[in-house]
Amino acid sequence: MLLANVMLVAKREYLERVKTKAFVLSTVLIPIFFFGFMLIAAMLTKKDSGAHHIAIVSQDAALSNLIKQEIVTGADGAKFKIDTYTPSEGLQKQLDTNITEGKLEGFLLIGSENAADTSKQMQSPGGTYYSNSASDIPMQQRLSSAVRNAYVVERMKGFGVPEKEVDGLMRATGIDLQTIGVSRKSDSTATIFGAVGLMLLLYMTVLLHGINVGRSIVEEKTSRVFEVMLSVIRPDDLLAGKILGVGSVGLTQIGIWLASTGILAAFGLSMAVGGMGKVTDAIHQMPLASFFAFALCYVLGYIYYSSVAAMFGSMVNSEQEMQQMNMFVVMPLASCMAFLYPVIVHPDAWYSVALSLFPPTAPLIMFLRVTMHQPPAWELLLSLGLMFVAIYLVIWLASRIYRVGILMYGKRPNLPEILRWIRYS
């Protein structure tokens, strides 16, 4: 391997890419999409739009009022308009019509059967919420806690506990989650925001630049430049230079993003752009080790996937054929996104560990685990070790297939032919 040639190729690839409009656009657009997406998601989960109009139907008017109070105190900024009813002939039908006509969001029917049964008098009466949305989980949680609280208050008052004391007992005492071994000052929401944000960024950069290496090979193949190149430089040097050059483009891009969020945060500008502050703050609260992990995961993930893309790039003859092959890069990466939620919730479950050891998913999933929760050292070392072995194998394969494949035109090779190429070189 001739280092000077590798560097020359890398420099050419790097400069050619950095000078393009596509680079400028992706550098600007990826964070915009990414922050926009996070922002919208955050807004959708945080804030409900407009006031909720619901009804409570109960035999016990006092309980209805207590529930109403509880809903309003626990509303967390959401607005409520609540009507209370006692059950009567045709009421339920009337309320149903109101819901279908959109005048009402839903109504809560408090169970009455328990009231008569003395053995069950200490139990919360429970209830049923009727609405036209089957998946309104926040509302369901909000109502059940309100009913529970209201019932407890009613009972306590029934036992003669002074009202002041009841209030004191019932005052919500929230629990702050604190992650051990990751960051002392950050709160847990910030950790999740930051980790997910950076993982998305990792996903996009690894995917984008990995695929670019494949495309660049196909480009040289279709323009037949490599014939000239191969008479000057060894194929391994050409491939190494390409991977290095394109990869540095990604590093440059990541550097620009991190620097600009840093600058934004330093001037407090991110706050001015509203919700964006939440995400940038979250990222800034992350410990430096997370950024080191980010860079490492990018480099490893990128080398792995760019070599995979290089392998397929040298087998095909056109951009169109390459598109089909890209699925081998996209699928494992996209599957990481599917596991995002389970891994966040259970970073130490067996599947989280397995995914963070399996080389194709390791760069993304291990990064997520590292930022969420410190995995044991042996897992980190094993994951790194497996990744190095996988990278070595893929590069070995890719360079062999590349050496023969780039000289082949015409029909796409079948598997036996590819195996022959590997033996041949």
Next chain:
Amino acid sequence: MAVVELKDVRKVYDKKVAVNKLDLRIEAGTMFGLLGPNGSGKTSSIRMMIGITAPDSGTVQLFGEQFSQKQLARVGYLPEERGLYKKMTVIDQLVFLGQLRGLQASEARKRAVEWCERLQIADAMQKKTEELSKGMQQKIQFIATLLHQPELIIMDEPFSGLDPVNAALLQDTLIDLHKEGRTILFSTHRMDQVEKMCDAISLIHNGNLVLNGGMRDVKSRYPRNRVQIQFEGDDAFLQHESVEKAKNYQGLAEIKLKPGGDSQALLAAAASKAIIVKFELVEPTLEEIFIEAAGGKNAIS
């Protein structure tokens, strides 16, 4: 000294034999023509000479040594399938290729400018390759092959796709380089170019070497069995016993003699009945030699 020497080289792609038991020797300072129709194995042979592919069997020597990567610094290769980086400017591209061949950037730039002026494309130096015509791109690649002043220049079909003016310009450049003492190998399927320019030739057909040697030597191996007679009067001599085939174009007869046919007897016979304006024994053209050699080889196999 042989600059290139292939011994018993064989190359098979899948089931197709691209090159079969090829022996080839190119002496230093020769202008060597590698001839053959499309698909005959020229490009495969060249690729093995410079290590782009390895032969299945046989040996390849460059500059009297076993092939190794570092010898490529002494070789300039213009492939048949030409390509340049579309988005790069001409000058950047030339400097890049020069650097890959071990030149300093400044030296590569200086030489690139000189060559662009010599080949009349100085105006195009700052343009991106994708803006240039095919002929222009070919000239740029031609320059890229020569920037590092290689001792051995290998060009695969260097004149294909060029207009006559530019083809002549590149031919003259090659002739100049030959005079400077460089060894030049070029492949072509156009025999007339080889006939004009080369000292030595090899003819390849279906992966087999059918003819090899110095130009004069090759030609002298084929008898002068063609006769042109310009005449006035009786054309009865066309039926002479030495004649195998004859065409008469209004007083100009083109005659192919039978093997062992006597041209002087034919002349005597013609002169006895007609007035001879001109009589010429014609050397066979390379094209005719090729057709004969390739046909013979085919007949054997």
